[in-house]
Amino acid sequence: MKRTLTAATLLAVILLVPMQAQVTFSRIVAAPDGSGEWLTYSGSYRSIRFSPLKQISVENVARLRPAWVYQPPGAGTLETTPIVADGRMYITGPPNSVMALHLDSGRPLWKWSRPIARGASTLGFGRVNRGVALLGDKVYVGTIEGHLVALDARSGIERWDAAVADNTVGYAITGAPLAIDGKILVGISGGEAGVRGFLDAYDAATGKRLWRFWTIPEPGQPHAESWPREAWKHGGATTWLTGSYDPELKLVYWGTGNPGPWNGETREGDNLYSCSLLALDPETGTLKWHFQFTPHDVHDWDANQIPMLIDATVDGRERHLIATANRNGFLYLLDRATGEFVRGTAFAKQTWASGLDAHGRPLVLPDVEPNETGALVYPSLQGATNWGNPAYDPGSGLLVVPVREMGSLYFKAPAEYRAGTYYTGMSERSLMEEATGAIRAFDVKTGQQAWSFPLPSPPWAGVLSTAGGLVFGGSNEGNFFALDATTGKPLWQFQTGGGIEAGPMSYAADGKQYVAVAAGRALFVFALD
């Protein structure tokens, strides 16, 4: 945008600067369909990555051009989703940094970073960060070393620091926290290091821990019998991606990861609450219901993928649902008040289950467990979808999923717990050359596939739906593209030059719509020319 710096425009610019950043809880609740803001990691508490903005549409998307690009200092691929509020964009960079960018200039108004500790443990994941949470006048970010840090939104100055978990035994924070009514909820990584998973809530003002929900029950608690002997102590079930929140039901929904170790020989049983979706009361951290997608998982099929809260008519009934595409290859609909299984259909090639029973429990086929010479199973260890988020268009009722089509040979080996080292006992050899990817859309009413757009490799990027009738997506090869949401036909693409491992988002500033995505080591912002 070209501007002549007359006295009038200078004054306007000066007036804009002192605007107070005050993202209240009610503002996040009230703005799920956005006034052009993007207030949570997944765009709203519903986590459907749908932008109601429609300035960029099927008709004009071919005119989309880069408006600016920002390359954060430090090396490493960005997995951040920007948050936009009050004229600023907040992004994170690897490993421990936050930047507040001005929406017009693309330049940082402040930067915060904490050098990664020497010897910091990252067992099973990269030195990445996926984004911040925003509440009141603060920005919240997790660190690789397992701290939750509150920063002043105007300056980046630290307000408090809470030690969430011990990195020396493998815990870390890579996901974006979730801010709910005076509380900051944060999950942890470390499922390959034999940690015991949990979800924490902290007082947004002080950093005091309010509650902790252990994702694995200890002896005496419900479902403790789903673990033998001492296995619960190192059973994983981490909480490394961001959950969702229903302000009416007052329930928070959070996915859990694989049981540890991957090799299942030493942990007979269902291993609750691994590979599950949890519905918790955010006031107390009390479990209201759970749904386990993959009981006794032996393929690392985490259930951390984003739970999308959607309202739709299914089988003739208006229902409040959760839609989630799982690493295990099935796309699930659950009742979000009760956790009742509604529907589950395969969205990618899978060879481990003949289907799901009436309660959604998989009917597991024989010979799919890892063995000494390699068991060929689809999907691969990284799953049929991963952290690349799905999206939902409430207008069309289409669920859009980034799909990874890949099989692997799964080998088992003895696992041995030693604090701060890998605790897996399993390896895979992926069938890389035949592997492909896709962006697929499914009709929520019927579960039928509406279209599939092919990708040359299994994607890590997320997707974005917009009211302009578009689906934005990215590829490992650097393509950022827009598809016609009705047909899946490509309408526009830009080669960013770096693999895309983050989810796109959209916002508006000064009446103009923008689409942003992190690609490689840079953040790209696009607008119509």
Added chain:
Amino acid sequence: MPGATVAAQTKSAPPPTAADIAAGKKLFAGQCALCHGAEGVGGSGPTLRLSVLRHAPDDTALLDVIRTGINGTGMPPFGYALSDRSVHQVGAYVRSLGRTPSVHIPGDPARGLAIYQRSECTVCHTIAGAGGVVGPDLSGIGAARGPQSLRQSLVDPGAEHPPGYLVATVTAGSAAPARGIVIDEDVFWIHLRDSTGQVRTIRKTDGVRVERDTKGSIMPSYATRFSDAELTDLVAYLSSLRGVQ
């Protein structure tokens, strides 16, 4: 520092027992033999029946290679999958292979060189800086792969090809299909190198179909062009190519 940790562990580790070597052998047979061949005779990966391994001259380096892999080669990391004990057991078994007789490679490398030079191999392959660019550089092929794997590549080149040599056929309407090695493919473009070395760039618009041939090669089979004795000599020559030391 990971290196320091490994060194410390190695020093304090007790010498491997027969049971350790047996456990390592079992793990090796399942996961390592896929590339290194049964009992380490070599396959698409190098033989390990050598007293000194190029990337693992000592035990510390060997354990590190098993844990972290070797950049720029097909050797993946196993540190995420194997316990420390398992890594030591596999290491002990690999060292035991180095004490077994090295694999005897029959044939005459000098005759193999003559066959290589008079045949069309140099059109596509480079050795020591001279030759074609369509196929892989063979300068160090003898150090990277075992003789059985080399023989298979001559007889049935598609059975197993090195990374970066995947073949695809691209069809667009009524035009003649383009077939070649996939140099690069993104969502909207594909670049192929055909058998003449020419780069073909195709935009993946509507109606363009890309078919990967994971068991294909643009190299012809030499199963009938060479006699069995000639193949043996050629494998002996290729096995002698150890690259720049």
